[in-house]
Amino acid sequence: MKISLRRKNEVHIFDLDGEVDFHTSPELRAQLLKAIEQQSSRILINLKKVSYIDSSGLATFVEALQKSKRANSRIVLAQLESAVRSVFEIARLDGVFSLADSEDEALDMLSRSDTR
Amino acid sequence: MEQEFDLEAEANHVTLFRRDLRALLLANQLDEKAANEVILAVNEVLTNCIRHAYRGKGGKIKVIFQDLPDQVRILVRDYGPKFDPTQKPDPELPPQKPGGLGIYLVRQLMDEVQYNAKWTGGNELQLLKYKCHEAGDKRLKHGG
Numbered sequence: 395m396k397i398s399l400r401r402k403n404e405v406h407i408f409d410l411d412g413e414v415d416f417h418t419s420p421e422l423r424a425q426l427l428k429a430i431e432q433q434s435s436r437i438l439i440n441l442k443k444v445s446y447i448d449s450s451g452l453a454t455f456v457e458a459l460q461k462s463k464r465a466n467s468r469i470v471l472a473q474l475e476s477a478v479r480s481v482f483e484i485a486r487l488d489g490v491f492s493l494a495d496s497e498d499e500a501l502d503m504l505s506r507s508d509t510r
Numbered sequence: 511m512e513q514e515f516d517l518e519a520e521a522n523h524v525t526l527f528r529r530d531l532r533a534l535l536l537a538n539q540l541d542e543k544a545a546n547e548v549i550l551a552v553n554e555v556l557t558n559c560i561r562h563a564y565r566g567k568g569g570k571i572k573v574i575f576q577d578l579p580d581q582v583r584i585l586v587r588d589y590g591p592k593f594d595p596t597q598k599p600d601p602e603l604p605p606q607k608p609g610g611l612g613i614y615l616v617r618q619l620m621d622e623v624q625y626n627a628k629w630t631g632g633n634e635l636q637l638l639k640y641k642c643h644e645a646g647d648k649r650l651k652h653g654g
Binding site for chain 1: 521522524525528543546549550553554557560561603604605607608609611612614615618619
């Protein structure tokens with residue numbers, strides 16, 4: 395999986411490309427936790443090019459979400475493919491994470507104060 | 511048709527095996543959605559072998575793929591200490607902590623999951639997926 399990081403105003407945007415699984419999630423975990431520790435208050439994770447996620451990937455996002463809440467930062471996941479979204483739904487995580495259909499919607503959610 | 515795969519219990523081998531499995535499933539009358547479900551379920555079982563049966567220290571895994579008229583059946587064998595994952599209770603949902611979703615996903619994604627307690631070589635898990643929803647619905651109606 396390729397992980398690219400860019401910044402749009404105050405938002406740190408992670409662009410993921412590939413499969414988020416047992417093999418690749420440790421690197422993603424390290425980068426996400428680093429961003430949270432560096433007090434990135436707004437994090438957008440764009441999953442448009444992620445075709446596959448497993449329970450290790452879900453665990454990575456759950457851990458990042460929990461740590462972000464403790465650090466008073468916010469995370470929005472954007473542009474989930476249907477196969478990826480369905481895995482979140484089976485684990486009932488679609489109601490836990492802020493999910494956006496587009497990057498603009500995700501940026502809008504991050505700009506508002508009521509984002510989970 | 512039956513096909514056997516001998517895998518090393520390493521994460522990158524699981525990634526590569528998913529490609530082979532996808533090709534097999536699509537060539538054997540499973541649609542894209544069903545194929546994705548089987549691939550994720552098998553992935554979770556293989557990952558459990560790596561993490562729990564072999565504790566990350568490596569080992570051998572055998573996967574046997576069987577194409578039957580109305581279903582695909584997949585046997586996954588490891589040679590680690592006995593552990594029946596089907597006895598694990600469902601996790602609290604949504605999860606309150608990272609992890610613990612693997613076998614839950616397997617149960618949700620497959621039509622049947624059985625642990626073969628009689629196999630003495632280690633652990634053998636059988637995963638079954640019907641090729642069409644009608645077959646799966648019929649099975650549920652008859653409670654079989």
